[in-house]
Structure formats: C-alpha cells, structure tokens
Amino acid sequence: MAKPTTTSNTTAKGLNLWSGDSTKDSDRIVVISDLHLGLDDSFSETVKNKAYIVSFLNQLTASDVDELVIDGDLLDEWFIPTGNSQPADLQEFFTKDADNNRTVIDAIKSVMKSGIKVTYIPGNHDMLLNQAILSAILYANVQRRWDALQDANGVAVKLPYATATAAAQDATFCDQQAVTQYFNVDPSVDVVVFGHTHVPVINRYPEGYNREKVYANSGTWIDRNLLGADMTFVAIESGKDTTDVRLMQYQPDGTVTNLEQQ
Numbered sequence: 679m680a681k682p683t684t685t686s687n688t689t690a691k692g693l694n695l696w697s698g699d700s701t702k703d704s705d706r707i708v709v710i711s712d713l714h715l716g717l718d719d720s721f722s723e724t725v726k727n728k729a730y731i732v733s734f735l736n737q738l739t740a741s742d743v744d745e746l747v748i749d750g751d752l753l754d755e756w757f758i759p760t761g762n763s764q765p766a767d768l769q770e771f772f773t774k775d776a777d778n779n780r781t782v783i784d785a786i787k788s789v790m791k792s793g794i795k796v797t798y799i800p801g802n803h804d805m806l807l808n809q810a811i812l813s814a815i816l817y818a819n820v821q822r823r824w825d826a827l828q829d830a831n832g833v834a835v836k837l838p839y840a841t842a843t844a845a846a847q848d849a850t851f852c853d854q855q856a857v858t859q860y861f862n863v864d865p866s867v868d869v870v871v872f873g874h875t876h877v878p879v880i881n882r883y884p885e886g887y888n889r890e891k892v893y894a895n896s897g898t899w900i901d902r903n904l905l906g907a908d909m910t911f912v913a914i915e916s917g918k919d920t921t922d923v924r925l926m927q928y929q930p931d932g933t934v935t936n937l938e939q940q
Contacts, residue, residue, distance in 0.1 A: 692741035695913045709912040711749035711873025712898035715779040723900040735785035739792040749873040750801025834863045849875035856893035878910040880925040892923040
C-alpha cells in the first residue's frame with residue numbers, strides 16, 4: 679500500500695466531515711490526541727502512521743474547519759528504552775523530538791497558517807516541565823499532595839487517592855468521569871472529549887438531562903493500537919440550536935469513516 683505524501687500541500691482535497699454547507703453560526707472543531715511522536719523512530723510507537731497524520735492535516739487545511747484541538751500526548755517523553763542516550767535537558771529533548779517528526783510539525787504549522795485555530799493541551803506524556811517540577815508532580819509525595827493537586831486542576835467531584843490510582847488504567851472509569859465531573863455538575867455542558875486512554879468511544883445520553891449529552895474519546899494515532907482502532911479523531915459541529923458529534927477514523931486512501939455507523 680502506497681503511503682501518502684509527507685510534504686505540505688494546502689491545496690489538498692478537503693476532508694468530508696459534514697454533509698451540507700456550514701452556516702455562519704456553526705463552529706466546526708476537530709479533536710485529535712495521543713500521537714505519541716517519538717525521539718527516535720527505532721523505538722517510537724508512531725512511525726508508519728506519521729505519513730497518514732501529515733496527509734490528514736494537509737487535508738484539514740482544505741476543509742471547512744474552524745479549530746483543531748490537539749488533546750494531549752503529541753510528543754512522547756516517556757516511551758524511551760532504558761539505556762538510550764538522553765538529551766541534556768528538556769528543551770533539547772523536545773527540539774530533537776520535533777526534528778525527528780518535522781513533517782508532522784510542519785503540517786501543524788500549515789494548519790495554523792491556513793487560518794484554522796490550533797489549541798494544544800499537554801498530556802501526561804508531553805508536559806513541558808523541567809526535571810525538578812516533573813519529579814515533584816509525578817513522583818514526590820503525590821499522595822500527601824493529592825487534595826491540592828485536585829484543587830489546582832479544578833476537579834469538580836473529588837476522588838480519593840486510592841480510587842484514582844487503582845482506576846488509572848481503566849478506560850471505562852476515565853470515560854465515566856465525563857458524567858461525574860461535567861454532565862452531573864454543570865447542565866450547560868453538552869459535549870466532553872477526552873484522550874489519554876487510546877480507546878476510541880462515543881457515548882450518548884439522550885435522557886436524564888436538560889438535553890442530550892455526548893461524551894467522546896478521540897483515541898490514538900500510534901501504529902498498532904491493541905485497544906481499538908487507530909488514526910481516530912472527533913469531529914464537532916456546534917451551531918446555535920444543535921451540536922453534532924462524530925467519532926471518525928482516517929483511512930489510508932484519504933477518506934474518513936464514521937465509526938458509530940460501523
């Protein structure tokens with residue numbers, strides 16, 4: 679199977695994400711997450727799919743999209759073999775990581791230059807922290823500082839430390855937090871999108887609230903996702919009266935599939 683081009687092409691065919699033309703009061707948002715671009719392709723989880731990421735982003739620039747949200751774990755500072763030679767500091771690390779994935783970085787820049795707003799949310803694998811801060815947050819006295827960490831992150835419904843840590847690898851627990859932390863707390867929130875779990879999912883709640891609520895997880899773009907499909911993303915069209923949320927998958931031929939209709 680031939681790989682798509684990895685060069686920037688802002689005149690590429692747009693992605694067919696919505697039926698019909700956009701309206702002036704409609705915001706169209708695409709959410710991707712968990713690209714996990716590595717420092718070295720000899721051990722990176724995302725090598726084959728890099729070309730498809732570039733193709734997807736190039737097509738995005740020609741689509742009727744207002745905003746691209748990168749929802750965590752763009753560059754991976756965790757997945758590195760023991761004994762691998764390390765850069766001197768985080769700045770050098772991320773510079774080298776970006777250089778190793780230059781085609782993707784340049785494609786994101788092309789999205790920005792096209793006029794599409796790009797919102798970047800750091801994940802647990804790409805938090806831009808120096809070693810001292812990273813150690814303090816992730817390793818040093820986490821249990822003692824747990825309540826303060828939840829306050830700092832604006833957690834609406836506090837979780838006991840033991841509960842949160844025990845459920846850290848449970849994708850369904852993470853998904854349920856959309857209900858616990860948002861839908862059951864703030865009736866004005868209609869859509870919640872998470873990444874992190876690598877499990878693409880969409881859950882709809884048509885009853886029990888003032889209007890339908892939708893939760894989606896955007897999945898991942900790593901080459902081999904054992905937890906579900908790869909090259910997945912969430913497309914949102916938010917108008918004055920309605921909001922349409924779709925869980926989609928990018929195909930090697932440049933088309934997209936609505937996974938909810940599979």
